[in-house]
Amino acid sequence: MKILVVDDSRIMxxxxxxxxxxxxxxxxxxxxxxxxVDAFNILEREHVDLLLVDWNMPHLNGLDLVKELRILxxxxxxxxxxITSEAAKYNVIEAVKAGVNDYLVKPVDDKKLLLKIEQxxxxx
Amino acid sequence: xxxxxxxxxLYNGLTEDSGLKDKSRSAVLNSISLISxxxxxxxxxxxIIAKIYLIAFITATTAILILFAIILVGITKRISIGTSTVSxxxxxxxLLILATSREERAGYFWIMLFPLVSIFxxxxxxxxxxxxxxxxxxxxxxxxxxxxxxVIFIHGMGVRVMxxxxxxxxxxxxxxxxxxxxxDQLEKTTNDLVARRKQTAMIFNNVKQGIFLLDEDLVLxxxxxxxxxxxxxxxxxxxxxxxxLKDKLPNRDFIATKDYLELFFNKTVxxxxxxxxxxxxxxxxxxxxKKAEEKQVWLEFAFExxxxxxxxxxxxxxxxxxxxxxxxxxxxxxxxxxxxxNMENLFQIIHVNPELMEEFLKDTSDEINSIxxxxxxxxxxxRSLVNNIFTIIHGxxxxxxxxxxxxxxxxxxxxxxxxxxxxSSTATWRELxxxxxxxxxxxHDLDQINxxxxxxxxFQKLTGENVKSKKYIFEQNLKKSIDKLCKEYNKDVILDLxxxxxxxxxxxxxxxxxxxxxxxIRNSIAHGIEDKNxxxxxxxxxxxxxxxxxxxxxxxxxxxxxxxxxxxxxEKIKKIAIEKKGYSKAQVExxxxxDAAKLIFSPGFSTSDKVDNLSGQGIGMNVIKxxxxxxxGKLNLRSSxxxxxxxxxxxxx
Amino acid sequence: MDTKYIEPFIxxxxxxxxxxxxxxxxxxxxxxxxxxxxxxWDLSAVIGIAGETxxxxxxxxxxxxxxxxxxxxxxxxxxxxxxxxxxxxxxxxNIIAGNAKKGLEQYxxxxxxxxxxxxxxxxxxxxxxxxxxxxxxFDTSLGPFHLSVGLEDIIK
Numbered sequence: 001m002k003i004l005v006v007d008d009s010r011i012m013x014x015x016x017x018x019x020x021x022x023x024x025x026x027x028x029x030x031x032x033x034x035x036x037v038d039a040f041n042i043l044e045r046e047h048v049d050l051l052l053v054d055w056n057m058p059h060l061n062g063l064d065l066v067k068e069l070r071i072l073x074x075x076x077x078x079x080x081x082x083i084t085s086e087a088a089k090y091n092v093i094e095a096v097k098a099g100v101n102d103y104l105v106k107p108v109d110d111k112k113l114l115l116k117i118e119q120x121x122x123x124x
Numbered sequence: 125x126x127x128x129x130x131x132x133x134l135y136n137g138l139t140e141d142s143g144l145k146d147k148s149r150s151a152v153l154n155s156i157s158l159i160s161x162x163x164x165x166x167x168x169x170x171x172i173i174a175k176i177y178l179i180a181f182i183t184a185t186t187a188i189l190i191l192f193a194i195i196l197v198g199i200t201k202r203i204s205i206g207t208s209t210v211s212x213x214x215x216x217x218x219l220l221i222l223a224t225s226r227e228e229r230a231g232y233f234w235i236m237l238f239p240l241v242s243i244f245x246x247x248x249x250x251x252x253x254x255x256x257x258x259x260x261x262x263x264x265x266x267x268x269x270x271x272x273x274x275v276i277f278i279h280g281m282g283v284r285v286m287x288x289x290x291x292x293x294x295x296x297x298x299x300x301x302x303x304x305x306x307x308d309q310l311e312k313t314t315n316d317l318v319a320r321r322k323q324t325a326m327i328f329n330n331v332k333q334g335i336f337l338l339d340e341d342l343v344l345x346x347x348x349x350x351x352x353x354x355x356x357x358x359x360x361x362x363x364x365x366x367x368x369l370k371d372k373l374p375n376r377d378f379i380a381t382k383d384y385l386e387l388f389f390n391k392t393v394x395x396x397x398x399x400x401x402x403x404x405x406x407x408x409x410x411x412x413x414k415k416a417e418e419k420q421v422w423l424e425f426a427f428e429x430x431x432x433x434x435x436x437x438x439x440x441x442x443x444x445x446x447x448x449x450x451x452x453x454x455x456x457x458x459x460x461x462x463x464x465x466n467m468e469n470l471f472q473i474i475h476v477n478p479e480l481m482e483e484f485l486k487d488t489s490d491e492i493n494s495i496x497x498x499x500x501x502x503x504x505x506x507r508s509l510v511n512n513i514f515t516i517i518h519g520x521x522x523x524x525x526x527x528x529x530x531x532x533x534x535x536x537x538x539x540x541x542x543x544x545x546x547x548s549s550t551a552t553w554r555e556l557x558x559x560x561x562x563x564x565x566x567x568h569d570l571d572q573i574n575x576x577x578x579x580x581x582x583f584q585k586l587t588g589e590n591v592k593s594k595k596y597i598f599e600q601n602l603k604k605s606i607d608k609l610c611k612e613y614n615k616d617v618i619l620d621l622x623x624x625x626x627x628x629x630x631x632x633x634x635x636x637x638x639x640x641x642x643x644x645i646r647n648s649i650a651h652g653i654e655d656k657n658x659x660x661x662x663x664x665x666x667x668x669x670x671x672x673x674x675x676x677x678x679x680x681x682x683x684x685x686x687x688x689x690x691x692x693x694x695e696k697i698k699k700i701a702i703e704k705k706g707y708s709k710a711q712v713e714x715x716x717x718x719d720a721a722k723l724i725f726s727p728g729f730s731t732s733d734k735v736d737n738l739s740g741q742g743i744g745m746n747v748i749k750x751x752x753x754x755x756x757g758k759l760n761l762r763s764s765x766x767x768x769x770x771x772x773x774x775x776x777x
Numbered sequence: 778m779d780t781k782y783i784e785p786f787i788x789x790x791x792x793x794x795x796x797x798x799x800x801x802x803x804x805x806x807x808x809x810x811x812x813x814x815x816x817x818w819d820l821s822a823v824i825g826i827a828g829e830t831x832x833x834x835x836x837x838x839x840x841x842x843x844x845x846x847x848x849x850x851x852x853x854x855x856x857x858x859x860x861x862x863x864x865x866x867x868x869x870x871n872i873i874a875g876n877a878k879k880g881l882e883q884y885x886x887x888x889x890x891x892x893x894x895x896x897x898x899x900x901x902x903x904x905x906x907x908x909x910x911x912x913x914x915f916d917t918s919l920g921p922f923h924l925s926v927g928l929e930d931i932i933k
Contacts, residue, residue, distance in 0.1 A: 008890075009868040011850065011861060056871060056890055077392075085875025088882050092401040093383050102394045103401075106872045107796035119394050376885070 001121075002047065004031045006039040006062065007054040007083070012106070016052060016083065019110040020117075036060025040068065043075070050117065055084035055095070063098050070099035079120045083108060133158070137197035137206060145307050146203055153206050153245060157194050160210075161187045179224065186217050207245035214241045215258055222265050224272065231271075232285045235262050239293040243300050251300070255293045262289060334423075338365050338439040342385055345438075355411075355421070355445075365441070372409045380404075388429045389437050395429055402427065406446065422450040484523055485574055491516050492567055499560060506550050513559070514543040523600075532569050539566065595626045605642065606670070609649040616656055616667040617649060623673035628681065633775060636755065637683070640748050641672060644685040644771055647745070652689030652769050662766070664688065676777055683773040692720050692763040700729065721761040725749035783911060785880025786834060786926045789873040790915065797869065798846045802915040802922075810910040810925055818923065819843070820858055821901055822870035825889035832908070832928035834874045835901055836866070842920040858895055867891035873924070903927065 003020070007013045013032050020028050031046065033039035037060045039053065051069075053062040060068075062082060069075040082100045084091075092103050101120045104113060136154050138146060164187035171180030193209035218238050222231035238258050243251030265271070266282040334352040337345040344363045353359070356368050366382055373381075380403035387393055404425045411419040428440045495513050521536035539562045546555055599621055610617055629637050653659075653668035660666055668689055675682045697720045698712040705723070723729060727746040752759040757775040762768075787804065794800045819840035826832035838846075844855050847862045855861060867890075874888045894901055903910060910927035 009864050009871075011865045012868050014851075056875075056888065058890060085872040086888075087876045087879035088886075089401045089403055089879070090380055090882070090885065091878070092397070093380060093387070093403065096387050096390075096393055096397070096401070097383055101392050102397050105876065106868075107793050109796075116394070119396070120392075123392050123394065 001027055001049045002029050003050045003052060004039060004042055004048045005052045006033045008034045008057040016108060019108060019113055023114055036062060036065035039065055051078055051080045052083055053080060055082060055086050063095060066098045066100055081116055081120055137201055137203045139201050150203050153203060157190050157210055161191050182220055186213055189213055211242045211245045211254060214238055215254060219261055222262060235289060236292050239296040243296045248300055252297060259289055334443040336441045338441060340389055340436060342366055372411060373407055377403055377407060385439060388439050421445055422447040485570060488520050488570060491520055492563060495563060507547060510543055510546045535566060535569060598626050606645060613649055614655055615649055615653050617653060618667050618669050620669060620671040625674055628674050628676050636751050643748055648687040648689060652687045654690055679777045681775040681777050684770060686770040688768050691765045691767055691769045692717060694720055697723060717763055782881060782928060783926055785877035786873055787913060789876035790924050793869055793872045798849050800917045802917050804913060804915060810912040817898055819897055820866060820895045822866040822891050822893050823901055824870045824874045824891045826886050828886040829884040830929050833904060834870060835925045836870050837923045839920060842922055845919045863893045867893055
């Protein structure tokens, strides 16, 4: 499964990758971007199975990226999980409204992340 | 109408809670009775026409008796009266017919009815006994009495009649037993059903839970629980759910709810995520009622996505009234806060000298009482009343802050602010009431602290715990003595200790500092600082200032005592020099401030006009000078006539 | 002052330290921070809060502590305040501010991207308003650090 991890913090990207690799390193392969614009370009270039995206990022933030993607028919069914520090309920509602399939609040819990990926992949 | 009338006759004598058995019995009883009354009365008429008066009389009497019994049943609501009466009447009547009937012994047929009537009406036991008795009497009438003499008795016929009677009786008993069992079973089932229906109704009607369904347009379906309607009132058909909520909760929650509910129709959103972000999981709903008071209810909402048969998504909504729980929680939090406050007080108290604390509490409680006394005095001038209270509260607040009682000083501060507002205009009784309530609250706080003090005083250790309060003790003592002196000399003085760090004073200099400061203060108030009027004339601030400071630089201590009074009066000093020290006029002619200072620090010198018990008690400037000299320090005096006087002491730390 | 507005920040701090650094920071007594005061930290991560109230959250470390904490996180030795340190400290303050929003849900708030101030005796440009700043000192097994929170009109 090819996963695109978008976060402006390299360490955060590493943490997310590691928590998945710990579980099953053979299953996942990763692409990385540190802002929304780069993420968009990668998506245009390569096939991605799952998008893990942060909210607060320079250039194009995660929320706007998701909104942009969902406008385009080819990304309508792309599974997206937002991983962000934003914990307020109104933020989650906003993100789900924008089109994310699930939402995870940092600091990331390995088990929760795995469970959410499983759920999102099965729904879509 | 007719049906109703018929039913009322049929169920004559039944009560609301009558069971099925009674119902069937009553129906049969009433119908049989009525039919028999009609038939019997017709027979009676026929008999009268036939001039058989005895029979006619018996028949008519029976009919009337039955009618009477039925009416009695209707009045007393006791079917048993009817059933027994009818049974016994039948008993007598049938036997009479058996005994008297002539034509082909028609009575033989009648008696077959009796087991049916008696067993059905009176039940197995009672009915069977009566049936047996009836059988025995019938046997006597058939075989021994044999009826009227002119009617031919056929023995074989009698045997057959008795046989048939026994057969009918046994069959009726068996039938009744089966019938009763069936009824029991039926009744049990019915009762269960009734109980269950009652229960369901209770749940829907009494349990404060709302259940409702929303379609894709967030429109309410008609199925919803009773409580939903009770709370939200009557709704129109195709009522949009959000419309009901609007204006009942904060707009922000309303918008969030709208956004939230719309998310349910996106099948790709994880349901677990949805349930975790419910914005009205716990919400205060305000119902605008026409009455003066609006009703507020805490509701707990839950929503679930359900798929209907045709594949469309619906939302199942549930809500519960949790007002009671929320109120309870709030109560708990309040109590918790109270105990946190207690802990805080405790924590601060154990860092403070308990004697000091006690003194503070005593003083404060006295002052609170004095406020209360002020309040007791009837006055129109609330401004000056509020002003007086303000001054007292301000003082208490200062002390509370010094002692680190942050809760109390916070409260005092709020109170002070409130008083500040009140000072500007004449207070209404409502405002004064609030003032008193505030006072009560402060008293409550003080009482709590007092209780705590009593609790901890037993294990309070004094060692080294009173560093924090040193300055306070010092300041309090100083203030007290200044107040005393001011009263005596009718002066007004503000004490400034901002730059005085008492912790810099080494133990070896404690006595020197204590003595010097009290001497300087006496000196200032008695001689230096002018009274209010004089100061105003001289264009000075009405209140005099005394500023004491202490600084440490390298290994030196710099002490200063400053007042903004009239300074050294050279004229006065010259005069005293001549009068008390034997100086000549020429000697004092060119006196400088330095010379004057020297003189002041010499033994037996006082500029005071009168020897009073306050300034006169001073140990004298010369003692200070001697003490400073002894420890190798320097004592200096700076003064400007009419504007200030400053004593400076330089010491090795 | 109502402590319930400060508590979310403290809880978030403890939580993120637990998750990131496997540390259980211990609270010491909070105090009012004087903007002019220089507490001699080597690195601070600051995040601005805007929306229905304004505020600032900062977290300040001595060099040794933040380096050791980051080493725990990345799993290799670090000899200076490098990108990893700056990256992770920014992420920490971002998580603290983001998570704390949950406890302040009656205010709609937006948080800025974190910025890092470093150097011995560095100063943070606090807002010039009279907003009080509450500093909460923490102790970890590797040394102390400070969390400072200022929220206009909320903390009085």
